Amino acid sequence: MITGLGHTGFWVDDLETMRDFYTRVMGLTVTDEDDDLGIVFFSSRPEEEHHEFVLQRGRTAPRGAKLTHQVSWRVDSLESIIEFHKRFRDEGIEVQQEVTHGNAIGIYFFDPEGNRNEVYLRIERDVRQPFRKTLNLDQDPAAILSEAEQLLQDGTPSYQPVQ
Structure with missing residues (x-):
């Protein structure tokens, strides 16, 4: 039985810009990251949920492509x-x-x-x-x-x- 959405994420081009946006503008907390893999994990409730959102380098679709x-x-x-x-x-x-x-x-x-x-x-x-x-x-x-x-x-x- 599904009880809710665990997390979602985006493939991105510019991980640093996107990390800044989701922390500074949206107020999410970085809970983990790996620079070598180019991945960042975020949570709005880090004391309850390790991550609800993920960003990772590697976007292959052009800007404007409908993905999510x-x-x-x-x-x-x-x-x-x-x-x-x-x-x-x-x-x-x-x-x-x-x-x-x-x-x-x-x-x-x-x-x-x-x-x-x-x-x-x-x-x-x-x-x-x-x-x-x-x-x-x-x-x-x-x-x-x-x-x-x-x-x-x-x-x-x-x-x-x-x-």
Whole structure:
């Protein structure tokens, strides 16, 4: 019986740039690495899980090739989503879309090698998926939650990807 995802990883070209991004920007902890093999192991909860994410040199696909759909990182609060919103803007990180899924609020973004990621906050409600509408994260938390609720009820199509 599967109880959850253990870890995932990317083959990369520039391990140093990617290591910096996932530690400094995303806040993950390096739990192990081997320079000779060109591999780094990361965890968001190193006291509980040795690694949830791995990077290793050796990417053979050209930039833009669709390899991984996305890696989604669950966060603990709406304030964390707002902090990532500001951090990505300050760092010049390419953001695809900031959204409500009805059952989550998230930010889709790209790491330095173009791999799509998401940071998201789970909202405890059931909403039929796909549900994706752009959300303005340049507001205080109460206004963000209010807008997310309005978007859930506004009667427009439930899936509105980036134009």
